[in-house]
Amino acid sequence: MSWGLIIGAIAFWLGAWALNVWLANRFPASRIVRFFVPVLFGVTLLVLWEGIARGANIPPILLPPPSMIWTKLTTSLDILRADFVQTFLKSALAGYGMGCAAAFLVALAIDRSPFLQKGLVPVGNFVAALPIIGIAPIMVMWFGFDWQSKAAVVVVMCFFPMLVNTVEGLKASEVMQRDLMHTYAGSYWQGLTKLRLPAAMPFIFNGLKICSTLALIGAIVAEFFGTPTVGMGFRISTEVGRMNIDMVWAEIAMAALAGSLFYGIISLIERAVTFWHPSIRS
Amino acid sequence: MTKRPGMLTRAKGAALPVLTVVAVIFMVWYAAAAILNLPWERDQAERAKVEFILTDALSNTMSQERPVLPAPHQVAQEIWKTTVQKKITSKRSLIYHGWITLSATLLGFLFGTILGLALAIGIVYNRAMDMSVMPWVIASQTIPILAIAPMIIVVLNAVGVSGLLPKAFISTYLAFFPIVVGMVKGLRSPDTLQTDLMRTYNASASQTFWKLRLPTSMPYLFASMKVAVAASLVGAIVGELPTGAVAGLGARLLAGSYYGQTIQIWSALICAAILAASLVAIVGLIGRIVERQMGFAR
Missing domain, CATH: 1.10.287 (Helix Hairpins)
Structure with missing residues (x-):
């Protein structure tokens, strides 16, 4: 000491x-x-x-100092890059894209039916609170060990938060504004693209941000249930077994960096798209 | 999670649509079970060299031993068998496993709430903390803690901390974030008029806190506690994965996936869902009672 x-x-x-x-x-x-x-x-x-x-x-086996993690990180960039491509680019991003797009389209579809809305939104809220990560073993069984099963987990994880947020957002325009569109004789699509979608953007981006962290978590945790010998989740669980804790921390630093960048990029796009919103202007 | 006034009245009007949606989900589930399990039946028929009769095969898909997708009633039977018909102390009782997960969840939730409250109070009362800690609180959630769970468990095991606490730590990490964010908003929710009134009363900082800020933040507290309790259940389940499937709902999931016991996976999953829903409902109920007692008009 x-x-x-x-x-x-x-x-x-x-x-x-x-x-x-x-x-x-x-x-x-x-x-x-x-x-x-x-x-x-x-x-x-x-x-x-x-x-x-x-x-x-x-002992470094319990808590390696940051300098040691940094050396490990810089010396094993190849492995980290392969893991990043497998977990982030293939599983997380693919699942994120598919899940959010599907939820967005479903939200647009059920937006026209108040009955479906009343039924789906409580169910969606319910499902969003569930430990969805638990379906990971099922998805691995259905879609195999490679990235497809991880993407499937991410799709399911992203779907409901995105759906609930988009449906909320589509209700965000005011009656007065919708009446104005009506007096302009705007069609449904004009009303949607020119008023309601822009008004929904803060909500949609809220959903996108929530899903961005969920996507990475889903992709990594799903790898604990079976994976080819590459990927962040695989690396973390095997290196923990071999007590290479510095490698685990390097992988964590990588995941944190990727997660923060992903979140940051979405926030930047949000600022550009919802420049009119009071929270951005102030 | 946003709060909506008049949740109860809305709930009554939504009963029919919700039931419809749930019914549709069950129908889709049965249909999917039939479609997904059919190839196996066809295989069996071919192997046994018997004629493949679609209607028989379809009815068989509902009662396979290791189906690709078990039918809802199979899952319900399994849950019934492993909760009511097994002794609670039995290793195969879902109540036993559920309790292990629940205790870690509740402990983590408690820690998370306390930590979240402390951080929120610090952030609201100290400008330096607001500027320096708040960005890191947000950044902390972009770190996929669930991914680090195995390391935390293994490392804490190595130092001699095992059992409930490591899982509770993971739950804490997931639970404190919604509390901090919600309570910072809640503690700042009194408007200038109200804080000015406290000033004219010459109220001290602690009086302002106990008599104005804390009471006005109650709706925010319960809204974020609902999110936090759901998150800490997820933390506890994932925390059980790396311990090698010893006990708990997460362990049931892992064991089920090792041995291809789909029915076991699904029953553990449904149990986790029921647990999550009841926890959220209980917190919501307590919140409603407290808010009514405190005279929040709803």
């Missing part, structure tokens, strides 16, 4: 925290501060982790 490292890390943490408090209270509106404060907080967490993991001599 080397107390110097631990005390140093804690001192760094306290100093950074004091700086953050000072910055946040001094320049609350500044853009740079708004960016800098959370970044400093993240760096502090890493320093604290590194200091405690090294200082307290925690």
Whole structure:
């Protein structure tokens, strides 16, 4: 146990925290501060982790320090890339696309029937709260070990949150606005494309964002139930078995990065599409 | 999850459509079971060199031992057999496995709620925390925690923490997020008029918190607790996967998938669904009672 490292890390943490408090209270509106404060907080967490993991001599099998994970990550890029392609590009993205598109089309279809809406929305809400990940073994049985079964899990996981959100969104336009479309003699499709779909976009993007994290989780967890010898979920479960915890953390860092980027890209598209919404304009 | 006023009155009007949809789902399920299980029957007939009679084969698809898709009544029978007819202490009783999952869920939910509340209070009362912690709380959810579950379980096992706690940790991680987001919104929901009134009363920060902010945030708390309890059940189930199918609903899923016992998988799945639905319903009910007692007009 080397107390110097631990005390140093804690001192760094306290100093950074004091700086953050000072910055946040001094320049609350500044853009740079708004960016800098959370970044400093993240760096502090890493320093604290590194200091405690090294200082307290925690065996790397339990908690490897960030520097060790970084070396592992940079030295095994090939494996990580193969896993990324298999899990993210093939399973998660394919399933995400199919699930969200299907839910969107179904929402458009049932939007014309209040009866179906009243019936499907509560069922959809119910299913959205269920542990859908449990169908993973069934899908592996039906669609085989490769990415198709993972994509199927992701499709089912994404379908209901997306459906519920889209149906909500299609109701978001106001009566007054719909009446205006009516007085313009707008057809159903004109009303849909020019008023109701744009008005539904905040809800649709909310669904897309929820599904983006679900998709990655679904793809990775489904791999625990059977997979070819590639993929993030496969790597995590086998490397845990071989006690290569640094490799597992590298894979996690990869997954977190991919998940955050995916979420970020969707948020960027959202900002561009729903530029008129009060939450973006303010 | 958004709150809708008058849920009860809406529910009455929706009974017929919901029942229709559920009936359609069952019909599709039966049809799918027949279609998916038929090839196996055809195989059997060919192998046994007997004439393939469609009507017989169709009725057989409803009672296969290891169907591709079990029919609903087979699942119902299995659930009945493994809940009512088995002793609760038996390793094959779904109630036994369900209880193991439920206890981890509830513990994780409790931790998650406490952690979420603490973070939300910190975020609302401390600007530095608002700016630094909030983005990371959101980022934390893009990390697929369910994927890390096996490592957490194995590592905690190695340090000697095993059983309920590791699973509860995963549940906590999933449950705290909706609570933080909901409660930050809820604690900030009193409008300026109300906070100004507290100021004119010369109320201290803790008085403002206990008498204004906390009471007004109750609807938000229960709305996010409904999401959180469902999430912590998912966490507990996934937390059971890597322990090698010892006990719990997740273990039943894994064991079922190892041995191709589709009926067992489906019955565990349906049980998990029932559990999730009842947990959400119970939290919702408590929420409604509390809100009525506190005089929220609904």
